[in-house]
Amino acid sequence: MSSVSGTTGEDRTDYTKAESREIRRRSLRLLGSLLSPLKAQVTLAAVVLVVSTAAQVAGPALIAYGINTALPRVIEDGDWMPSAMVTAVYLVAGATGAALIGWYAVISARLTQAVMFDLRRRIFLHTQRLSLEFHESYTSGRIISRQTSDLESIRELLDGGLNQLVSGILYCSFTLVALVLLDWESGVILLAMAVPMYLLMRWFYLRSQVVYRESRVVSAKVIVKFVETMTGIRAVKAFRTEERGDKEFGELASQYRDNNMRAIRLFGTFEPALMVVSAVAVSLVLLWAGWRLIDGVIGIGTLAVVLYVRNFFAPLQEVAFFLNSYQAATAALEKVSGVLEEQPTVPDPDAPVDLWEAKGHVEFRDVTFGYSDDRVILPGFSLDLPAGQTVALVGTTGAGKSTLAKLVSRFYDPSRGAVTLDGVDLRDMHPKDLRRAIVMVTQEAYLFSGTVADNIALGKPDATLDEIKAAARAVGADAFISQLPDGYATDVNKRGGRVSAGQRQLISFARAFLANPAVLILDEATASLDMPSERQVQEALQTLLADRTAIIIAHRLSTVAIADRVLVMEHGRIIEDDHPDALIAGTGKFAQLHAAWKESLV
Structure with a gap:
């Protein structure tokens, strides 16, 4: 710059x-x-x-x-x-x-x-x-x-x-x-x-x-x-x-x-x-x-x-x-x-590669990345996420989980190495294909001024009302939306002030699922949900994440239970990688975190 x-x-x-x-x-x-x-x-x-x-x-x-x-x-x-x-x-x-x-x-x-x-x-x-x-x-x-x-x-x-x-x-x-x-x-x-x-x-x-x-x-x-x-x-x-x-x-x-x-x-x-x-x-x-x-x-x-x-x-x-x-x-x-x-630090490719139908195979190839303060977050990081697999990222704050998610979403580009989707470097993909294939849901769950239906259809503006309602039902949002004064036509007011934090999160889930991405990233996306809502969303996730690559970042270990694979990160490196049950049965970092979490529930 x-x-x-x-x-x-x-x-x-x-x-x-x-x-x-x-x-x-x-x-x-x-x-x-x-x-x-x-x-x-x-x-x-x-x-x-x-x-x-x-x-x-x-x-x-x-x-x-x-x-x-x-x-x-x-x-x-x-x-x-x-x-x-x-x-x-x-x-x-x-x-x-x-x-x-x-x-x-x-x-x-x-x-x-x-x-x-x-x-x-x-x-x-x-x-x-x-x-x-x-x-x-x-x-x-x-x-x-x-x-x-x-x-x-x-x-x-x-x-x-x-x-x-x-x-x-x-x-x-x-x-x-x-x-x-x-x-x-x-x-x-x-x-x-x-x-x-x-x-x-x-x-x-x-x-x-x-x-x-x-x-x-x-x-x-x-x-x-x-x-x-x-x-x-x-x-x-x-x-x-x-x-x-x-x-x-x-x-x-x-x-x-x-x-x-x-x-x-x-x-x-x-x-x-x-x-x-x-x-x-x-x-x-x-x-x-x-x-x-x-x-x-x-x-x-x-x-x-x-x-x-x-x-x-x-x-x-x-x-x-x-x-x-x-x-x-x-x-x-x-x-x-x-x-x-100012020029974008993540520029559009000069000769974009089309990827009309993404399968969801994500791979980190010897990626090194650090923010503008020159502090390296991911040193020589490599990871292979097969298409359709649900992966949970666990670790202490600053371990590099959200950084990994931002690289997959191409909010940032790696300093060295490459992040690929179905073998295509994200830096070479056509921006429209990239945004259609990869969607991130964050804890913020930002809603724009307009109706509930408009907010759900953000990633698919041409969606019909039936499609919008189907997406809301899939994540358990239809029940509370139907009880709003004007249902799906209710104006959410500035930044979604008319609905609760948990309801905003459910709307953001419906928005992501309607977009139907090949890769779905949930970055602390269930943090605003109460226990009943979280269970409801987890049930929906098990169905909706089928045949879709999913990366789940969560401190609530209950969310991790639906994952096929858990990656425990520490200082930008993976220190444990296995099925949740296998890690719980062991004596590693995840087993300690899981034991502490269960004790906190008691």
């Missing part, structure tokens, strides 16, 4: 120059890819903006012409035609500018919404495609921050800030050109005042860059803390951690407030300083123009240059507002582009 990615550098603000350049290039690549499909609309918006700006800038020049040329013609010759023409052109320019500004607002809004739609979908699709390793290290709160506050900052940049920048630069450029054409000496004065103006804006840009990058980091921390607290509210209530949580959140909120105050003070210094530079420029131009007017070098209408000088500085405040939103959006774009630059 990239050293400047969202995963590894999310909370950093002390980037090196090389890292900062790479981050900027990454952000610009993202922005360019978003705007590339919209070239025609961008071109139209640019043309409309240029014409509307030119129409707005024409006003003072027309006033100067009217006073210096058209008005004397009326006084001296009684010729009203030049005045009428100037008035008509002034009105047409004003009306044209106003109409085009309105049109430009509509065009730019459509562009913004098109970009935001594309970006939202990219983030959602990409984060789904990323491997489990990413999601185990990148908290949900940070992902939510990318989709909410960061995208909102980018929207504000595109919707308002960028418009202010482009229109401001165009307005200043056209104004300077018109000023030089009208009175080049005033133009020289204005250019001289551009030096302190440039130094002021550069100071503001560099200072705000640091402040707003810190702001995005603190903002993400606030969101993460809030999301984690609300997600784990049961634990908060159970352990009475409200006061501690309030203190921690208060500290983060205080940091966020202080950071925002620094940004406000920074802008509060910049804007008055900009007004001072503008006032000095207007004064100098007015003084020099007045001196020449007294000498008769210029006409009184040429004093319209003062309007140009004032108009030149007015858009710079809009540019400053752009810098304000630009820094927030740049920091947000850095985070978003960092997520989108």
Whole structure:
């Protein structure tokens, strides 16, 4: 993974120059890819903006012409035609500018919404495609921050800030050109005042860059803390951690407030300083123009240059507002582009191998695996699981049982060696075939918002209601589902809050069985069931696991009884491998665990 990615550098603000350049290039690549499909609309918006700006800038020049040329013609010759023409052109320019500004607002809004739609979908699709390793290290709160506050900052940049920048630069450029054409000496004065103006804006840009990058980091921390607290509210209530949580959140909120105050003070210094530079420029131009007017070098209408000088500085405040939103959006774009630059650590194969009908023969061939902390979990691990065999994995916490299950599910890839299904390396299998052939049921038993039927049909969206009910009956879930207010059409509410933990687990069993995989992995999947429900599920399992390869990870040794084979793991190695009854009759680790379990029941 990239050293400047969202995963590894999310909370950093002390980037090196090389890292900062790479981050900027990454952000610009993202922005360019978003705007590339919209070239025609961008071109139209640019043309409309240029014409509307030119129409707005024409006003003072027309006033100067009217006073210096058209008005004397009326006084001296009684010729009203030049005045009428100037008035008509002034009105047409004003009306044209106003109409085009309105049109430009509509065009730019459509562009913004098109970009935001594309970006939202990219983030959602990409984060789904990323491997489990990413999601185990990148908290949900940070992902939510990318989709909410960061995208909102980018929207504000595109919707308002960028418009202010482009229109401001165009307005200043056209104004300077018109000023030089009208009175080049005033133009020289204005250019001289551009030096302190440039130094002021550069100071503001560099200072705000640091402040707003810190702001995005603190903002993400606030969101993460809030999301984690609300997600784990049961634990908060159970352990009475409200006061501690309030203190921690208060500290983060205080940091966020202080950071925002620094940004406000920074802008509060910049804007008055900009007004001072503008006032000095207007004064100098007015003084020099007045001196020449007294000498008769210029006409009184040429004093319209003062309007140009004032108009030149007015858009710079809009540019400053752009810098304000630009820094927030740049920091947000850095985070978003960092997520989108992440590559799956479990990539799809370039030339996928189809396995339409998997039999379920799983084999570990000299597999070595360790997580990102370089701690080896499975050192040179080999195992052969024949098709249709039910295998139970037993061992102490950290023995490598769940790691083995994750490798079979291809949530991770081995560092060395291979995991195969029916002789095909999982890394070479077509993703659709892999997901159809191997299904894991975990202790979490996550339910999505929607009906019970929708949740059961998660792995087989085209399943009929009869198929859904048959799967539920097979695992003993039909009885309680039928008693729900709307039966299978009952909305389970957020995360399955309408049903108990055991009922959620039964629904997840029905979901897995409906998918009909060749290999079924149960990772502590009966941990949430009470004893009657567990017996009911075990009875269903004996029928449903027939002719199917099953890997059962359980601390409840009662679940192990249905296995054809028990593997006892210790430090990533198999230390015992036999039928449950044979191991119980022996004197090994499993016999000790079984004896302790029976004693605990008594």
